[in-house]
Amino acid sequence: MAVLSRQMRDPTPSAPSAYDATVMAESRARASGRQCSKCGGWFPADYAVCPRDATPLGETAAGDDTDPLVGAILGGSYRIARVLGEGGMARLYEAEHLFLDRRYAIKVIHEHLARRTELLARFEREARAASRIQSEHVVQVMDIQRTADGRPCIVAELLDGEDLQMYLRRTPVMSSTEAIPIVRQICRALTAAHACGVVHRDLKPSNVFLCRGDGGRLVVKILDFGVAKLTGDRELTSTGAVVGTPAYMAPEQAAQAAEAGPPADIYAAGAVLYRMLTGQSPYAGDTSTNPLVKLLHEEPARPRSIEPSIPPGIEAVIQHAMARDPRDRPGSAALLEAELAAFDTGSPGADGAQPGKPGLAPGSTVAAASSAIADEIVKWARTARPLAIVLVVSAALAAGLYLAVLLGSLVSLTRAAPALSATERWLVGVVAVAGAGGLAFGLVRALRRRWPSTPSVRQLDQLVGGTLRAGVLTLGGLELAVRGAALFGRPALAWSPKIGAAMLGVAGVVAAVELWRRRRV
Numbered sequence: 001m002a003v004l005s006r007q008m009r010d011p012t013p014s015a016p017s018a019y020d021a022t023v024m025a026e027s028r029a030r031a032s033g034r035q036c037s038k039c040g041g042w043f044p045a046d047y048a049v050c051p052r053d054a055t056p057l058g059e060t061a062a063g064d065d066t067d068p069l070v071g072a073i074l075g076g077s078y079r080i081a082r083v084l085g086e087g088g089m090a091r092l093y094e095a096e097h098l099f100l101d102r103r104y105a106i107k108v109i110h111e112h113l114a115r116r117t118e119l120l121a122r123f124e125r126e127a128r129a130a131s132r133i134q135s136e137h138v139v140q141v142m143d144i145q146r147t148a149d150g151r152p153c154i155v156a157e158l159l160d161g162e163d164l165q166m167y168l169r170r171t172p173v174m175s176s177t178e179a180i181p182i183v184r185q186i187c188r189a190l191t192a193a194h195a196c197g198v199v200h201r202d203l204k205p206s207n208v209f210l211c212r213g214d215g216g217r218l219v220v221k222i223l224d225f226g227v228a229k230l231t232g233d234r235e236l237t238s239t240g241a242v243v244g245t246p247a248y249m250a251p252e253q254a255a256q257a258a259e260a261g262p263p264a265d266i267y268a269a270g271a272v273l274y275r276m277l278t279g280q281s282p283y284a285g286d287t288s289t290n291p292l293v294k295l296l297h298e299e300p301a302r303p304r305s306i307e308p309s310i311p312p313g314i315e316a317v318i319q320h321a322m323a324r325d326p327r328d329r330p331g332s333a334a335l336l337e338a339e340l341a342a343f344d345t346g347s348p349g350a351d352g353a354q355p356g357k358p359g360l361a362p363g364s365t366v367a368a369a370s371s372a373i374a375d376e377i378v379k380w381a382r383t384a385r386p387l388a389i390v391l392v393v394s395a396a397l398a399a400g401l402y403l404a405v406l407l408g409s410l411v412s413l414t415r416a417a418p419a420l421s422a423t424e425r426w427l428v429g430v431v432a433v434a435g436a437g438g439l440a441f442g443l444v445r446a447l448r449r450r451w452p453s454t455p456s457v458r459q460l461d462q463l464v465g466g467t468l469r470a471g472v473l474t475l476g477g478l479e480l481a482v483r484g485a486a487l488f489g490r491p492a493l494a495w496s497p498k499i500g501a502a503m504l505g506v507a508g509v510v511a512a513v514e515l516w517r518r519r520r521v
Contacts, residue, residue: 270321
């Protein structure tokens with residue numbers, strides 16, 4: 001259930017901001033209006049159709065006299081006041097405590113689903129997962145109750161505000177100044193969750209709730225741990241089942257949900273930031289292919305190819321978080337926050353940061369986020385692709401020269417005269433050019449496939465650069481050793497076709513071993 005909201009109440013009358021005015025209007029509409037089934041917006045009760053897309057609006061939500069739970073008292077303490085919303089698995093109510101001056105949100109599983117053991121277990125797991133985590137940025141579960149017919153109910157804090165998905169419907173593209181503080185708070189929620197052995201597995205905008213804390217500061221809450229993975233609990237997902245939302249799901253989670261760990265949540269946090277800054281979710285550009293197929297085999301479009309105003313460094317942070325290999329992502333949500341903090345100019349009122357300064361709010365899970373982090377990220381974001389082009393060209397030229405010298409040395413060993421005939425030189429040249437061209441073709445294909453993702457391009461840089469360096473350094477070292485031996489009176493070790501072929505063979509073996517090692521890593 002994504003929406004936990006009520007009308008915002010401010011004890012000190014003041015002119016509301018545009019954001020607060022919109023939220024209050026949405027809240028009033030939820031209390032007495034109609035909801036559009038297509039766009040999810042709420043509108044006054046006298047609206048018959050959605051003003052956005054002309055979809056007929058549903059029945060009014062407030063005062064749903066047909067709901068048997070409205071007015072009921074749960075556990076002798078909670079009187080259900082009204083319906084807040086409804087999802088595929090449960091209905092959400094606002095309730096008041098009979099003895100305390102407090103209101104709560106109560107989530108009740110649908111009656112027809114309560115008879116399904118696996119869904120009932122998942123619903124109860126949601127309560128256990130959320131209750132494990134003690135964080136300002138995770139919705140707090142207060143109690144577990146049961147209805148008169150035995151259905152379980154989750155009693156949680158009642159939040160003022162709206163979910164990120166609703167906000168993005170009005171503001172499809174956010175600036176980095178607005179978006180980064182939100183994702184940093186998401187990272188803190190994930191840090192607390194992972195420390196408790198909880199992996200969310202369904203982080204997306206509709207499960208990110210925006211509300212106002214003390215002093216009007218923005219507070220982000222993570223909702224809906226219904227498909228969370230808990231350390232020590234039996235996995236409820238059957239083998240081969242897909243759990244989560246494809247647009248924000250990590251590749252390893254799409255392949256096998258049970259294998260999803262903290263890196264999957266880090267990927268999802270990067271995907272949420274991608275959506276906020278570009279105005280579209282990853283893989284949303286092409287609707288002709290199943291998103292799961294694209295997720296498993298392709299890189300998403302570069303954020304800057306969709307929204308050029310995104311700074312290169314922030315694009316690199318997004319792509320670092322969304323690296324296809326979990327080992328290539330930040331090692332923890334706290335490290336991802338450290339990267340984001342380096343680019344957080346600190347919007348006023350958000351997270352306690354000052355404009356123009358890195359957002360290092362007191363109590364942050366990040367001990368320090370210096371400009372050196374930003375400089376490093378920006379540097380490899382700007383140099384990864386040009387360096388890849390240089391390395392591809394260098395590797396192709398080196399391969400051609402290697403083959404030419406190696407074949408020339410081997411041919412010379414079969415004849416008395418060291419010089420090659422014109423025909424032999426032509427054949428050696430053809431083979432060398434073909435080998436260099438084949439390698440260049442393969443590397444260019446690999447580079448094109450990786451081009452949208454800076455981390456993937458960096459991987460190719462390290463693979464090609466490390467292999468090339470190993471071969472060249474080995475050959476250079478052997479050449480120096482042979483030249484030195486000849487210089488100091490060892491003519492038997494002077495360069496000859498036989499020694500040259502041996503040196504080239506050793507250098508080739510070293511380069512092959514280095515290539516195998518880096519591919520394994």
